[in-house]
Amino acid sequence: MHDILVKNGIVIDGTGAPQFRGDVAIADGQIVEVGQVSGAARRVIDAEGCVVTPGFVDIHTHYDGQVCWDNVLAPSSINGVTSAAMGNCGVGFAPARADKHDWLIQLLEGVEDIPGTALTEGLTWDWESFPDYLNSLAARSYTMDLGTHMPHAALRAYVMGDRGGDHLALPSESEIAEMARLTVEALDAGALGFSTSRTHAHRSRDGLNIGTLSAGDPELLGIAAAMGARGKGVIQLISDAYLTADDGYAQAELGLIRRLAETSGRRLSFTVQQSDDSPDRWRSIYREIDAMVADGLEVNAQVAPRPIGAILSFASTTNPFVLTPTYRRIAGGSADIAARLAALREPEVRAAILKEHNDSRPTEGFAAILTWGFTRMFRMGDPVDYEPHESQSLAAEATRAGAGMAAFVYDVLLEENGQRLLYMPLINYAKGNLDDVHAMMTGSHVLYGLSDGGAHCGTICDGSFPTTTVALWSKGNKSGLSAPLESLVHGYTQRNAAHVGWYDRGVVKPGYLGDINVIALDELSLSPPEIVQDLPAGGTRLLQQPHGYRWTIKSGVPTFENGEWTGKTPGGLLRGEQRRG
Template sequence: MRDAFDLVIRGGTVLDGTGADPIEADVAVTDGRIAAVGKVSGRGAEEIDARDRLVTPGFVDVHTHYDGQVTWEQTLGPSSGHGVTTVVMGNCGVGFAPARAEQRDLLVRLMEGVEDIPGVVMTTGVPWNWETFPDYLDALDRRHTDIDFAAQVPHSPLRVYVMGQRGADLEPPTDADLNEMRRLTAEAVRAGALGVSTSRTMAHRFKTGELAPSVPTEDTEILALADGLRDAGTGVFQLVPNNELDPNTQFALLRRIAERSGRPVSFTFLQDPGWPGGWRDILRSLETARDDGHSIRGQVLARPVGALLGLELSLHPFALHPSFRPLRDLPLPDKVQAMRDPGLRRRLLAEQPEDPNPFFKFVISDHESLYVLGDPPNYHPAADDSISAKARRDGREPLEVIYEALLERDGHEILYRPMGNRDGDRFESAGRDMVPHDLTVLALGDGGAHYSTICDAAYPTYFLTHWVRDATADRRIELPQAIRMLTTQPAAAVDLGDRGVIRRGAKADLNVIDLDRLHLHAPHTTYDLPAGGRRLRQRADGYDATVVSGLVTYLGGEATGALPGRLVRGARRSSAAA
């Protein structure tokens, strides 16, 4: 007898992604769609026993940078190892299209500076079989991966494509330039781009210190991109604000974009130490904008935003010192041996960092906010736990103890440098309001980028443990709401209404999770990028199965080899039956 369904997940605790209470049910799948939820009598060609397990929609991550990785490999990790089944890339105004042949090197150098992707990895891995953004989408259409992916058209490549060297040199655009950027934005969205993105943050620079082309542009250029969305009649707008401006000034531009485009807007929302309490002003502005009929959401990370430092990584407190430069490209054992030399130690401790990029110097220069990350990783350390605080309690110089910490575990030790989302020495005061707010969306995983400085793509696992299972009563987010925050909420923020929910007719992207066993391991370094490039990976236990378009892609944490992931072209209205 023919099986009634392709897949049946039996007897799990189903959280449908809407925030509704969980139910005990079976979930049946046929032709990549959910065919039934409830008591399913028909058999499946494949069955998964989900007793004592959670069954959730696949998670949606709206802030990634897999623009390059998707062209050279078929696994969009770390995201796909943490229950994520759809990612949105092309954020922060950087990417690889549109690009003329003579502009490719500039885009490689830009991604190297802004997103910490080694240049040799990109020159080896990116095939460049496109010029326009529609060409890029056509190239992506031929890619098969473990999860779905959607793309946004990035402002910096678009500016340089239209203006040539004038765009790279940060010259102001002409009216003709603005009209062409507007036209190409609409063209990209009509071809299937999910939206357009830009960045105004002064942290986004080439390694040599020059600002990314989008950063110093006038508001008129940003609004030309918004006009492109209005012309297309669809699409979303993503922006990284200039955090040197006061929160009200930052939000004024976001509001103008929403008014001009008539489309949803989202932005990187951090608790900036330069504006203590400014996050409250942003939340009030979000609520006012909603009341006035505009769709604006803040993208938040559910823990302090920070960098990972170490001898095996891109940055550490001595990485920019003159005496360290000859060691920079040595194998790790050789670095460790050299740094154990007393003479080199004295020179490094006496020197100051030298680099043209002020953001790199900012990251490594705050010795008071350095912590050993540990395993399991501790992303919420108290100020008294810093290496410097412990050194002073022992009557020692902090920098000497930091030097010794870098050499622990034969140089594999990872130090944690929190930079944003901290109120004094804590995150919880702002986090309790920012994270669960209806006008914020969990994001900022940055998968596919920052290969040797950040490993935040594991945030779904962290969120489900720190904020749900292991949370104290004063910060706990209830499980139905938490699953909604990982599924329907981010999907709705980018107009992907066909996923993020368990309902008949919805796309069959699913997770089977053993919440009691869910565990996030410490990041570790691998050398498996093109040209042997390094990256941080972070494993998780507790994901029994992940399903994409009805096919099981991960079982017991191991890849099955199924590659159902495809390019998602444009907005998707819900096809699920009510």
């Protein structure tokens, strides 16, 4: 007797092989038959008109804090994800001495836009070492499985104390040896690998650069060599190589990435996106990756399926007026969003903010784009259009209305009782379309990642990346570029799973985990995010509802039916590599 029988679906098995019509039987948490299935089942799910895929595997999330207070782990879980990796970009909460708790909270609040008040109330801190942290997670259950990296920033502070937060401070030989030892200890306890950050964009709440920013060869290669000697773990990192217009800097960073892969002998992935300052840098990076792979190194770019876009609102974290003194006074004076919105509706407040905004105009960098980039600000419709044309921008709307742009945008933000959301594509949109994103996604050595599920609570809402990948690219963008459904599913299942060493999932075949999505492909879409107040200490976040997921099944247990959580939490901690059987 099978536990579950999924009947009459179009099976996309995760390997990239052609789709076929068939049934899938699950028993004792594993897939036992595919195709023509024999025997009865305790529950039958009719997948007529739907595609049946493996559960998605998201290798780039930041649930490191959320795991302490939430076992649902949205937004990833509601977007078909059944396995996820966290502890990316060198940030996390272990190892952690007691006197560094507040410091780590401030770091994550700045780097990943997770409210510090929520972290302060929600983190349990029933650990110090990284193995302690894993033991704490192992005592909990979730809607999906989770693995985590050893984060470099936390490790550095644990070993070096206050000096670890200063990226200009050099560790001693003994400190490097201790970081290497603790990394191996973490791998032996079940860490997926080691992660680090080398981007100026990662700063603490106080604006300080992340301590790992300029870590040198002795430190990084010392850790990599220890990983190689132990024969465990993967390396994940973010670097400014894709952002810079400086050829020499980019080449130096790629040289370091090569040395990390050579020294460790381990699989390595790093962020590759398109920036306005260097819109074709990703192409030269891809050529360097090709050369590394040709030399026998296992190196991949982590790429995104759409722009990395800021969500602008008066009711969330950021908007074009966020730098004005009057707005900062109102927003900082109370956590009461209703009171903030009431104040912003006052004519004298509006006039003051618009004057301050006009009198102080940044000329470069992110601040200039955020505060005056009206040609890149778009209303979020339903479903969301992630490839808007400049003619749809608020700048174009204001011009057609004969209105001043800043004043027009201010009034738009007050629509819908102040809950109006604007979309501002910042990365992967240098040419005003997604053609280059398609080229990045269909490259030879890529992994689908960068969703940052669990992070950027009030600014970015990209935990829905798996849904965009399948919904958008199986049908095509506005230029008509598309990708085979089988390839897209493979990218978010078997390929991602194999990269982090999870060989027991990501495929719909007998012997693999019973992690399944049943998707009405024609209905697969995303509504605009909503501002919800469900974090500890009343913290807010953006949460986006997908449509089209009929069932998500984790280890043979339905966790979501038609978008609703079933109350089941069959997932938990994954320690290191996972083998079938």
